[in-house]
Each structure stands twice: as C-alpha cells, then as structure tokens.
Amino acid sequence: MKAYVYLENDVFLTAKAFGKNGTFFGELVFNTSLTGYQEIMSDPSYAGQFIVFSMPEIGIVGTNDCDNESKEVFASGILIRELSSTFSNFRAKQSLDGYLKKHEKIGIYDLDTRYLVKMIRDFGNLRVIVSTEISNKEELKSALEKSAKIEEVNFVKEVSTKQSYVHKQGVWNHTTQSYNEAKRSAKKVAVIDYGVKINILNELVEAGLEVEVFPYNVKADDLIKLYKQGEIQGVFLSNGPGEPKILKQEIAEIKKLTKVKIPILGICLGHQLLSNAFGYETYKMKFGQHGANHPVINLNNKSIEITAQNHNYNVPEELCEVAFITHRNLFGDNVEGVKYKDYPIISVQHHPESSSGPHESKYIFKEFIDLM
Template sequence: MKKVWIYLENGTFLEANSFGADNTVVGEIVFNTSLSGYQEIMSDPSYAGQFVTFTMPEIGNVGTNEQDMESAGAHAKGMIVRKYQPRYSNFRAEESLDSFLVKHNVMGICNIDTRYLTKMLRAEGSMMMIASSEISDKDELKKILESSPRIEDINYIEQVSTKKVYKHTSGTYSSTEFKYNEAPQTEVKIAVIDFGVKRNILNELVGAGIGVEVIPNDFIAEDLIQAYKEKSIDGVFLSNGPGDPLVLKKEQEQIKKLITAKIPMFGICLGHQLLSISHGYDTFKLKFGHHGGNHPVKNEKSGFIEITAQNHNYNVPDNIVEIADITHTNLFDNTIEGLKYKDSPIFSVQHHPEASPGPKESAYIFSEFVTLMKENR
C-alpha cells in the first residue's frame, strides 16, 4: 500500500496507508457508527464532500456489488478505516472495495487509529481536512487546505441531482430472496425532487403503493402546482442530499410556493431541513452531526422508541414548534427528528426510515404519506 498524509484544520498531521484511488483531496471529516453497509454509505449522495471515518474496525470483508448501490456512483471524498480487508468473502460480492473505490475515483485510508479520530471529532466537532498520496509536506498540505472552499460554501446538489426526469418502478428489496419485490398497485402519484435521493427511498415509496417520478433540483413550482390541480400528482416528496441547506436559495423559493399552494409534502433529512427554512426557520449546524445506524428516536404520538439510521450535520431549531408539532425526538441529544406542520398537509423526518444501512423500524412513515395524500384529494 502507498503512504498517505493527512492534515486536519486543527493542526493534526498524520501518516497512514491508502487504498482505492491515488489523489489529493479536500473534504469535511465525520464519523459513522454503523456496523455494516459501507458500500451503501459510500454511494449515498448525502456524503458528497465528506471523508467518512468508520468506527467499525474491519472494513472490506464482504466486498461490493451492484445491488447494494444507493446511487449511480460513490460520492464521498474518501473513507477512513482502522483495517482494510482486501480478501473479501460473500456470495453476493462482485468486486473488492479497493477496486470499487478506484472505479469511482474515491480515496481509501487505512492503518490509522480511527478511535483517536472519532474522539477528536466528538470533542472538537466536524472539521475540514486534506489527504494526499502525492504530497507529504505538512506546510504544503496546510496551504492547500486553507485556500480551499469549505463544505458549507459548495452547492453539491448541482453535482448529485438528476439532470433529467425519470420514473422509478422498483419495489422494496427482499433480504431473504435477494431481489427487488414486485411493485404493488399504485394508489397515488408523486413528484420526487432529487437533491441526492437514495435508491432505497425510491424503493420504499414504490413499495408503499406510490407512483414515483423523479425530477431535478431546478424544478419549477408552478409546474407542480398545475400538475396537482390537474390531479396528475397527489403530492411532492423532498429528498435527502448533501451540504448546508442554507446555500439552496433557489430551491427554498420554489418550496415556499408549494407550501402556499398547500400541496401534500413529505421530506426526509435535507428535505426536512428545507421545509423548515422555507417556513422561515433557519437550520443550525450540529457539533459533529448524527451518522450511524443506532440512534434511538422517540415517536411522540405512540411513545415507542425506534432505532434509526441517521446522516446529517444540520438540524431544525426548537422554536419551530410555533408552526409545527414535534412527532419524533432524538434521545441522544433531544434534537427534533420529526415535524407535522399545523396548518398544512406537510410532514417531515430528520432520520432515514428507508435505512440502507440500518434498522427499518421507521419504514411505516412511507405509508403515512400515502394516507396523507388520500385525505387531501
């Protein structure tokens, strides 16, 4: 393995080994506590612009395969692992993680103390970093990092959103038969606004009986309002995605028009945040974010505790209770995880009910969207 040199904006300088693509890359470093699903994480568009530090020490054991892709490519800047395992063993595997990263031009970093990095991020918060398999000089790396834009200055949505409209027809994935289930009969139809949507979100929407058409982030609200009036759609879904939601000014203006038109809407993660901003309540950045598959969330209506998959650095403010009821609460830090707006057929969640990876205890939320749209026909 080649050597790789890492410089973090707090002045930490480290040396490790690299696998995957050779490169010099700048991004934000975060940590993820999921025990499995490294391919789904790396192919999740929400991780665009970030280095993902895995707390699970052994990575690469099961290789990679096309079925586990959450999008068409790998979007994270890089992955940081304690030990990379080049010899994979799984009957579904098609190639190694190393070759997967090379194919998608993503850097892998290994033979590094990920516990040390995680504790640092927990104490100091997420930060920018640079990693290079080409440059070993600390001062040069520091200079490049300081002259590079920060993640909150970049509109990654323009990179990850679809460029053309398409229909998604695959249903949910069967873990017992290892294939996609046949889609049920369509009960309602929606437009999915793609800010970096995961494949399994689309699968879950179809699996709930929803006809899905995916549209780019540069959508025109008036077109959707007209489609809703003509009953060619029953609602709008706002997807997950990467980066700071406050950057997305054009999208916010269009969402405000959809809110005024009282179209039934459902948002996940970035979509949840954009709904808050579009209602006049700006988001804030968490210290180190929520990334993993083991976050307990309380359903405020049922009182049940759901273990959820999470991936976000930003959160909605507490004073949004002026216009919305809290439906879900994060039990790690009591931040808001779900909202139902009081005067509109709109709701949203911060966590990922589709999982991939992670538990699926919140998957019922997709059926709630169907119910909402039927009630507002």
Template sequence: MKLKPIWIYLENGIFLEAKSFGSDGTRVGEIVFNTSMSGYEEIMSDPSYAGQFVVFTMPEIGIVGINKDDMESDRVHASGMIVRNFNEYYSNFRAEDSIDHLLIDNNAIGICDIDTRYLTTNIRDHGSKMMIASTEISNKEELKEILHSFPRIEEVNFIKEVSTKEPYIHKSGSWDGTQFKYHDAPKGAKKKVVVLDYGVKRNILNELCMAGLEVEVVPHDSDIEVLIQRYRKGEINALFLSNGPGDPMFYKEEVAKIKTLIEAKVPMFAICLGHQLLSIAHGYPTYKLLFGQHGGNHPVRYERNRVVEITAQNHNYNVPASICEIAEVTHKNLFDNTIEGVAYKNEPIFSVQHHPEASPGPHDSKYIFKEFAQKI
C-alpha cells in the same frame, strides 16, 4: 496489493501518516464519523456524503465486498473512507468486486492503518473539520496551504452535482431478503408522487413504491409552477423532498421554490435535507451540530405513541426547537433531545430528519412511508 503511504492534515493542525487504497491523488473534504456496524457500500454511495471523508468506527471494512444491488446511487459520492483495517480479500456469496476497485473506479480515496478511535474522539470533542488527504504531497505546510485555499463544505452547491439531470420513473420495490433480489412494486398504484431530487437514495424510492405510490423523480431545478399546475390538474398527488448533501442554509433557490409550494398548499413529505429546507422555508433557520448524527443505532421516540425506534441517521444540521411554534414535534432524538420529525399545523406537510428507508440500518421507521401514502 501493496498499500501506499498517504498524508492527512486537518484544519485544527492534526497531521498524520497512514496507508492508502482506492484512488491516488489529493482530496479535500469534511471529516465525519459513522457508527454503523455494516453497510459501508451504501454509505459511500449515498449522495448525502458528497464532499465528506467518512471515518468508520467499525474496525474491519471490506470483508463482504460490494455488489450493484447495494448501491444507493450510480457512483461513490464521498471524498473518501477512513478505516482501521482494510480487507482486500472479500468473502460473500453476493459480492461482485472489492471496495478498493469501487473507490478506484469512482476516483475516491481509501485510508487505512490509522487510529480511527483517535479520530472519532477528536471529532466528537472538537467537531467536524475540513481535511485534506494526499498520496502525492507529504509536506504539512503545503497541505495546509491547499486546504485553506479550498471552499468549505458550507460554500459548495453539492445539489447541482448529485441531482438527476433528467426526469425518470422509478419502478423497483424494496429488497426481498428471502430471495436476495428486488421485486416489483405493487401494481395498480393510483397515487403519484413527484420526488424533487436533492441527492435521493435509491432505497427511499424503493420504499415509496412499496407504499403503493407511483414515483417520478425530477431534477432539483425543475419548474415549480409546472409542478403546481400538475397537482391542481390531479396529475400528481404530492411532492417528496429528498435527502442530500451540503449546508441547507446555502440553498437559497431551493428554499424559494419550497416557499412557493407551501403557499400553493401542495402536500409534501421530506427526509433529511428536505426536512431542513422545509424548516428554513417556513422561516426557521437550521443550525450546525458539533459533529452531527451518523450511524445506524440512534434511538428516536415517536411522540404520538411514545414508542422508541432505533434509526439510521446522516446529518450535520438540525431544525431549531422554536419550530414547535408552527409545527407539532412528532419525533425526538433520545441521544441529544434534538428534533427528528415535525408535522406542520394546518398544512398537508410533514417531515423527518432520520432515514426510515434503513439502508443501511434498522427497519423500525419504515411505517412512515405508509403513513405518507395514506395521507394522500
């Protein structure tokens, strides 16, 4: 295939030319970098990356192709991917197609033949920035004008875009690495958890099933009073607040609903965005990190036993240290000492910032799903 030229402009004035694959056109998003050595398909299909361009620090991307079983949702949610070397030809016995075709089918842009080390260090030193990429417009000033006219990522309700529109029951279990196929979740699950979908990853649902839970997924705008009544009647046993994209401080309606759930003393477990929304609902606003945590090699210490786990991360926002006034800090990030997990005092609620479902990423933290099942 013949790669086309593409022009990139960042809000701090950086203007670059590179090559493109995937879809043509013009896209706007926030640029972040991810340090995972594998899992580009899972990352691109993770709803938490909606509205973002992902710079991959792994230089070779595309070699293993893509397949439907590795998708974390039904489509690509990221605005685009930025890689050093794009491999059109893939070689993997599980591969069904190329990452190029996946991006084309999902209207997402691929950028290659660019210095990803330069972009990564720039983000590290100066923070995540809004950017625009175009195969149609080469004029810097025109790109700058379009970028400044677009809403920032902090001003967009991405949850509405990525959440399910209808409730559904999730039944499949986690990946069986020996047979390379999904196997059924444990039969006879007696406890039921309802997932409030802010952009949930498929493998989170798989792990909830594997922990022995019956899993029902509902839209983000579901009637909270109905869920509380179902809990009081014993029809459901707990709620799970999922991961998702965007600035948690933007989601006023979701926070108000979570406050109602807290007051009703409904047991809850949350990951990533859900973890942040719980903090805000308790009166502790989140703050934005300089460049966030995105990767599969982040050391997190479980404070209860002082064991260090290598974890998968994907977030730009964090809960404040002052939350220790009302919650036990259960996990800490050893890169920057930020809070990675809390258990709220005198409440049946706990949450983590990192991704224990490990897709992609290490498996050190999968025990958290079993802890949730045991608690309910």
C-alpha cells in the same frame, strides 16, 4: 502507498492508501454503523465529506452491484483502521479497493480511528486534506486553507439527476408487481431529487405509489400545475448533502409549494429545507449524527425507534410555533420529526427507508399516503 493526512486543527498523520491515488479535500465525519459500508459510501448526502468508520475492520464482504444508494460515490473518501486483505460473500463482485478505484475515490487505512472519532467529538467536524502526492505538512496546510469550505458549495446540483424519470423498482427488485400495484393505487408522487437514495425510491414504490423523479431545480409552478390537473397527488423532498441555508432558490420553490397546500413529505435535507421555507433557520451541529443505531422517540405513541441517520444540520426548537414535534432524538434531544399544524406536511430527520439499518420507521411512507 503512503498517504498523508492534514486536519485544520494542525494534526498531521501518515497512513496507507488504497483506491485512487491523488489529493482530496473534504470535511471529516464519523459513522457508527457496524454494517453497510457500501450503502454509506454511495449515499449522496456524504458529498464533500470523508467518512471515518468506527467499525475497526472494513472490506470484509466486498462490494456488489445491488447495494449502491446512487450510481456514484460522492463522498470524498473513507478513513478506516484495518482494510481486509480478502473479502468473502456470495453476493460480492469486487473488493473495496477495486470499488474505490472504479469510482475514483481514495481510501486511507492503518489509522487510529478511535483517536479520530474522539477528536471530532471534541473539535467538531474538521476540514481535511488527504494526499498520496504531497508529503510536506506546510504544503498540505496551505492547500487546505485555499480549498472551498463545505458551507460554500452547492453539492445538490452535483448529485441530482439532470432529467426527470419514472422509478419503477420496488424492494428487492420487485419491479413489475410493485409498479402494477402503484398504478392501481392511482396515487403518484413527484420526488425532488436533492441527492435521493435509491432505496427511498424503492420504498415509495413498495408503499403503493407511482414515482417520478425530478431534478433539484424543478419549478414549483410546474409541479403545482401537475397537482391541479390531478397528475400528481403529493411531493417528496429528498435527502441530500451540504448546508441547507445556501439553497436559496430551492427554498423559494418549496415555499411556493406550501402555499398551495400540496401534501409533502420531507426527509433529512428535505426536512431542513421545509424548516427554512417556513422561516425557521437550520443550524449546524457540532459533529452531526451518522449511523444506523440512533434511538428516536415517537412522541405520538411513546415507542422507541432505532434509526439510520446522516446529517450535520438540524431544525430549531422554535419550529414548534408552526409544527407539532412528533419525534425527538434520544442521543441529543434534538427535533427529529414534525407535522405542520395548518398544512398537509410531515418531515423527519432520520432515514425511514433504513438501508442499512432497522425497519421500524417505514410507517412514515404510509402516513404520507394518508395525507394524499
């Protein structure tokens, strides 16, 4: 079916659609990963965004039941150059087309994605409307202008769990062994779910922790009570979507946690929310950093880590007033990780669980255990 794409810089494109038909809004970002499209699409941090894949052919290995990073696809949709008409992998259960239909999301193909990536680099992330229903440019423009901006929407409440639960699964479904090891370790972490990836929870269990996941709006006083009673030994602030500065209540609750000096690890959005809680406002990057191939230098030992990234916002340089900068991104020299000077708190911008991506950043979870 024909599809029509209108960008806020007045670019109008025609292409072809797969997945669910309809009209969808979002912010256009590009991802440089060569593999892992299912993990990327199911990462809740992409809520409200359209993903442009720089890998030219997508869909080759199909999709399966095990590689999802959440139960849903929260991204608005995907834009790709070439859709593979067949898929082949021994783990595959479904085509990419069927996967998007199941999750009621749209895919657009037969596009010059190099052109789109260059445009995003020049103009920054752009708002976009994609439709199989509206073909008139002016109608698309009008609809886009009336739609909400990503900075105005609290996507966290959409992607977070509604009820707390215990996560027992380790890496590669090693449920019983990993969870029994965690029980023996007598260390338990409370995960605040702002859009947590399943593989992060798996890695926390694999590292030897009991893991209980709480909704985004859990009260700090409740966690502090658990901490003082010895029922938890630390708090994990997860990744998630959207503009961190609009999450006023979440930031206020984190500020309460820091005052009690509970050991905390923050990743991605959690990293950004911590910065805001300490009074250092985050800022929006021109086109963000999205991919599984971003080099980061560990300033403690001067080693280079190849990391998985997915963020549009970053913490300011001024954060060094209250935290040691431990990592820097070598693509932009921006702050990538910190250790707070007077608090048992560490945080990183990248995703050390790295699915899909390399594995050399997983020591972060061990450092968190040492803090506890």
